[in-house]
Amino acid sequence: MADWRKTAKAFALADGHISEKEVKILRESIFEDGKVSKSEAEFLKELKAEAKTAVKSLDLLIEECEKQISK
Numbered sequence: 001m002a003d004w005r006k007t008a009k010a011f012a013l014a015d016g017h018i019s020e021k022e023v024k025i026l027r028e029s030i031f032e033d034g035k036v037s038k039s040e041a042e043f044l045k046e047l048k049a050e051a052k053t054a055v056k057s058l059d060l061l062i063e064e065c066e067k068q069i070s071k
Contacts, residue, residue, distance in 0.1 A: 005043060012047055018054035027061055036068040 012022050026047075030040045044062045048054055 005046075008043070009047060009050065013051055016052035018047060018051045018058050020055050020057060023055060023057045023061055026058075030061075030065065036065045038069055041065040041069055 012018060012026075026044065030036055030044075041062065044058070044065060048058055048062065051058075
């Protein structure tokens with residue numbers, strides 16, 4: 001199977017912009033099991049760094065994930 005990070009990044013960054021719809025999908029996927037892993041939070045940071053532009057809700061999602069990890 002393909003590396004999930006590469007595949008997800010390819011979809012999310014196809015147009016260079018992280019949209020509200022993409023953040024919604026990411027949020028649902030990350031919080032689906034009720035916990036946030038360090039790997040998931042790092043993935044979001046990588047996405048933001050590689051995107052040309054992103055909506056503010058991506059920043060909010062990253063903050064939420066970091067708070068969950070530090071609990």
